Amino acid sequence: MRPHRLRFHLVDKDGSWSARQRQRRAEWLIRTFPRLSEMHVIDLGGRLGTWTRATVRPARVHVVNLERPTAEVPDWAEVDQADACDLPARIAKRRYDLVFSNSVLEHVGGHERRLRFAEAVHTLGERHWVQTPYRYFPIEPHWIAPGMQFLPVRLRTAVARRWPLGHKATRTHDAAIHQVLWTELLDRSQMRHYFPQSRILVERVGGLPKSLIAVRTTIPRQRA
Structure with missing residues (x-):
């Protein structure tokens, strides 16, 4: 799928x-x-x-x-x-x-x-x-990614760009870090x-x- x-x-x-x-x-x-x-x-x-x-x-x-x-x-x-x-x-x-x-x-x-x-x-x-x-729920709900919320911003941004289950497509670094920094x-x-x-x-x-x-x-x- x-x-x-x-x-x-x-x-x-x-x-x-x-x-x-x-x-x-x-x-x-x-x-x-x-x-x-x-x-x-x-x-x-x-x-x-x-x-x-x-x-x-x-x-x-x-x-x-x-x-x-x-x-x-x-x-x-x-x-x-x-x-x-x-x-x-x-x-x-x-x-x-x-x-x-x-x-x-x-x-x-x-x-x-x-x-x-x-x-x-x-x-x-x-x-x-x-x-x-x-x-502290183990799955970050916006990206459906285990433990993503506990990672440093740099790694969260990398996950946001590449993780396939994110709530919005993020093809660029700027778009990904924007979503990451606005989700706390x-x-x-x-x-x-x-x-x-x-x-x-x-x-x-x-x-x-x-x-x-x-x-x-x-x-x-x-x-x-």
């Missing part, structure tokens, strides 16, 4: 191993927020397709991504091109029932920008669900630092932690 077909069957295909993992995570989200269908949700760094395929869709979804929005947006959704770490005032001043983010925090670009991302999460709503892959997996201490008042849930595969999810489900009581 050709490498790109193997990746498709492992990760991208409906019914693939990763697709089943995503479905289980979606079901976990629904159990955690049983009123999701009534909520106004902002998705930081996500894509509209996540919600068009969802078995339970929020009443309103606002997707914010660096990519240009698609031409067709359904009436229950809103799509903006913006940086979640530096939101324009027209978005930052709004409030939502739930702030959602899936596999984005590891790509925002370093500690300072992760702090700004977390600040946006806390500002936009009282409830949140922020997922990111766990650094997190551990539990970091997640607790960015989300100190949240529960840190652990998604496991084969008993091993695969991803971390910072969750807040209730609105804190106001002091008298």
Whole structure:
């Protein structure tokens, strides 16, 4: 089987191993927020397709991504091109029932920008669900490469150029190092630092932690 077909069957295909993992995570989200269908949700760094395929869709979804929005947006959704770490005032001043983010925090670009991302999460709503892959899972999830995240940048760049199961084709050194430097997996201490008042849930595969999810489900009581 050709490498790109193997990746498709492992990760991208409906019914693939990763697709089943995503479905289980979606079901976990629904159990955690049983009123999701009534909520106004902002998705930081996500894509509209996540919600068009969802078995339970929020009443309103606002997707914010660096990519240009698609031409067709359904009436229950809103799509903006913006940086979640530096939101324009027209978005930052709004409030939502739930702030959602899936596999984005590891790509925002370093500690300072992760702090700004977390600040946006806390500002936009009282409830949140922020997922990111766990650094110490033995398989690097973007390239499906064992232990790649523990290598020096030079070797990670070489793997990114040549490893056949990567999420994007990288034919040049510049393209490969760009992807490597913009992918920084997190551990539990970091997640607790960015989300100190949240529960840190652990998604496991084969008993091993695969991803971390910072969750807040209730609105804190106001002091008298």
